Amino acid sequence: MTRTVAILGAGIGEKHLAAYLDLRDRFTVTHICDLNTELAQRLASQAGAETSASLDDVIADPAVDVVDICLPPPLHVPVTLKALAQDKHVIVEKPIAGSLRDADRLAEAEAGSKGRIFPVFQYRFGRAFEALAQLRRAGLLSRPLTASLETHWNRGGEYYANPWRGTWEHEFGGVVLSHAIHAHDLLVLAFGPVAEVSASLATRVNPIETEDCAAIAFRMKNGATATSSITLGAADDTSRLRLIYDDMTVESTRLPYTPGEATWTFQARDPNRQDEIDRIVAAIDCPHEGFAGSCAAVADALDGRTGAEVSLNDAIASIELAAAIYHSDRSGQRVTVPIDRSLPICDGFKP
Numbered sequence: 001m002t003r004t005v006a007i008l009g010a011g012i013g014e015k016h017l018a019a020y021l022d023l024r025d026r027f028t029v030t031h032i033c034d035l036n037t038e039l040a041q042r043l044a045s046q047a048g049a050e051t052s053a054s055l056d057d058v059i060a061d062p063a064v065d066v067v068d069i070c071l072p073p074p075l076h077v078p079v080t081l082k083a084l085a086q087d088k089h090v091i092v093e094k095p096i097a098g099s100l101r102d103a104d105r106l107a108e109a110e111a112g113s114k115g116r117i118f119p120v121f122q123y124r125f126g127r128a129f130e131a132l133a134q135l136r137r138a139g140l141l142s143r144p145l146t147a148s149l150e151t152h153w154n155r156g157g158e159y160y161a162n163p164w165r166g167t168w169e170h171e172f173g174g175v176v177l178s179h180a181i182h183a184h185d186l187l188v189l190a191f192g193p194v195a196e197v198s199a200s201l202a203t204r205v206n207p208i209e210t211e212d213c214a215a216i217a218f219r220m221k222n223g224a225t226a227t228s229s230i231t232l233g234a235a236d237d238t239s240r241l242r243l244i245y246d247d248m249t250v251e252s253t254r255l256p257y258t259p260g261e262a263t264w265t266f267q268a269r270d271p272n273r274q275d276e277i278d279r280i281v282a283a284i285d286c287p288h289e290g291f292a293g294s295c296a297a298v299a300d301a302l303d304g305r306t307g308a309e310v311s312l313n314d315a316i317a318s319i320e321l322a323a324a325i326y327h328s329d330r331s332g333q334r335v336t337v338p339i340d341r342s343l344p345i346c347d348g349f350k351p
């Protein structure tokens with residue numbers, strides 16, 4: 001069965017479009033909506049889609065099954081709510097909301113709609129995480145011990161010329177919410193939920209309101225530890241993960257935006273088990289990675305073949321983790337998760 005999709009926002013929306021075009025048997029892109037008509041036209045011509053500059057018209061169109069929100073962050077919650085009110089399914093870019101309070105509102109709205117929310121965490125989709133899942137199923141990955149994450153990217157004036165970026169009002173947060181949200185989601189995927197964080201944030205690279213450097217320490221619910229080092233002032237763009245389990249050390253490549261789409265190193269602590277690991281990793285078949293993997297998973301969930309690979313609760317957890325990180329930095333204390341929902345940080349991250 002194919003589903004009709006309207007892409008709202010033609011920035012990262014272009015990458016989403018490429019994914020749908022890879023999955024023509026499952027999705028048909030019928031609308032591209034952007035205030036920038038030239039941009040909308042450029043994308044629409046690739047798909048044979050209509051263009052529009054009106055979000056309301058596109059959401060209300062009965063021919064649209066799925067609304068894919070690739071708009072600046074302040075539009076994520078209001079547009080998701082509008083689409084759910086019309087029983088549309090929603091694919092929504094990160095961050096799903098600018099506060100934990102708003103993220104919780106999305107869960108309430110989804111419960112009252114026939115539409116479902118599918119958050120985008122496309123870094124999860126690729127052969128590396130498929131390998132991790134299969135190694136776990138084969139009983140080869142046991143206790144997580146510790147992890148280190150690096151999100152060391154290079155962003156300057158050109159990036160921040162886009163007026164919504166770097167501001168509390170329009171981006172809601174800096175590297176913690178916008179950039180390292182992917183690495184932190186991958187940490188939770190690999191190690192399980194976070195129990196406690198301790199964070200130190202700084203703005204040292206660009207003249208922006210929000211943070212662009214961070215050092216964060218995590219304790220996971222299973223007792224493992226992890227650290228996340230983040231900057232937008234690196235010489236190049238590197239995302240790196242090292243995951244130490246008690247019988248295996250897993251190391252990513254340095255690919256910044258597609259870390260899961262590469263072959264990682266999976267090294268057994270006991271060299272006698274290496275062949276078994278290598279056989280599993282060599283046999284990985286992962287036809288759709290990144291955004292295409294994310295969209296294929298949405299189609300599978302809508303067809304009832306699987307549950308959602310990225311659930312709304314996963315995305316709410318990412319906002320809750322950001323709240324805990326900001327609260328730790330501001331209070332100078334370790335903060336436990338789940339976070340106390342009466343704290344002011346649950347209403348937004350602006351200091």
Ligand SMILES: NC(=O)c1ccc[n+]([C@@H]2O[C@H](COP(=O)([O-])OP(=O)(O)OC[C@H]3O[C@@H](n4cnc5c(N)ncnc54)[C@H](O)[C@@H]3O)[C@@H](O)[C@H]2O)c1
Nearest residue numbers: 009010011012013033034035036070071072073093094095
């Ligand atoms: N998953 C990822 O790896 C990833 C990567 C990049 C961006 N993003 C997220 O995607 C979202 C969009 O980011 P971007 O970089 O594409 O931003 P962008 O500014 O490049 O694109 C947003 C587009 O939305 C359009 N727009 C704004 N208001 C509109 C309105 N009212 N009606 C119609 N169109 C409107 C703009 O004209 C613009 O073309 C952000 O939340 C960002 O964090 C995610």
